[in-house]
Amino acid sequence: MVKKHQRDVSGIEDQIISMYAKGMTARNIQDHLHNIYGIEASPTLISNITDKLLPVIREWQNRPLQEIYTVIFLDAIHYKVRVEGQVVNKAAYMVIGVDLKGKKDVLGIWIGEHESAKFWLNVLNELRNRGVTDILIMSVDNLTGISDAIAACFPETEIQKCIVHQIRNSTRYVSYKDLKQFSLLLI
Known part of the structure; x- marks a missing residue:
């Protein structure tokens, strides 16, 4: 990143954005820049650099979508995050669509407290x-x-329960010692 005897580190913004995109916090980026490159960067500077992405992110989140999709997958990923010193559960709502040409696209990602049909209604x-x-x-x-x-927003849409979720829900009632044998029957 910084070559020998180089005094100009103008490409550092790209590196900060890259580290931020990989999930590093402003403090982690600050420590990394200091430990590896000897660069002093405040968390405020790092936040100002990463905030430059916000207009691009908003543009992507609000882009117009196609009129018809053959299949749309709705699911939420649950994870734990630290908020003001406490660990809380969050849900990332993911919508992936397949258009009439068979092209798959992420239509959006939303963050909520927990998965609920009410939140999905807002997404739809x-x-x-x-x-x-x-x-x-x-x-x-x-x-x-x-x-x-789904019926409230798209009444003509056929609803298919995800097979992975169906299998996971059905294995809930199988004893752990029988789970492996039961799973082989499903294949």
Whole structure:
């Protein structure tokens, strides 16, 4: 990154953005820059550099979508984050769509406190507002109320329960000692 005898470190912004994109916090980036390159950068400077991405992110989040998707997959990823010194659960709502040409695209990612049909209803309304008029098939988990949320926004959409979630839910009732043998039956 910094060559021998180099005094200009103008490419440091790209490196900071890269580290931020990989999940490093401003303090981690600050420590890394100091330990590896001897560069003093305040967390405020790092935040100012990463904040330059916000307009690009907002543009991506609000881009117009296609009118029709053959399949859309809805799912949430649950993870723990530290907020003000406490560890809390968060859910990243993911929407992946397959268009009429078979091209897969991430339509959006939203962060919520926990997965709920009410939040999914807001996500589906946002998809409609961004131009989606019809979805042929929607693949979802077995979340209570999700079918009603989908029907409210896209009443003609066929709902398919995700096979992975169905298998996971069915193995919940199998004794652990029998799980391996039961799973072989499913294949």
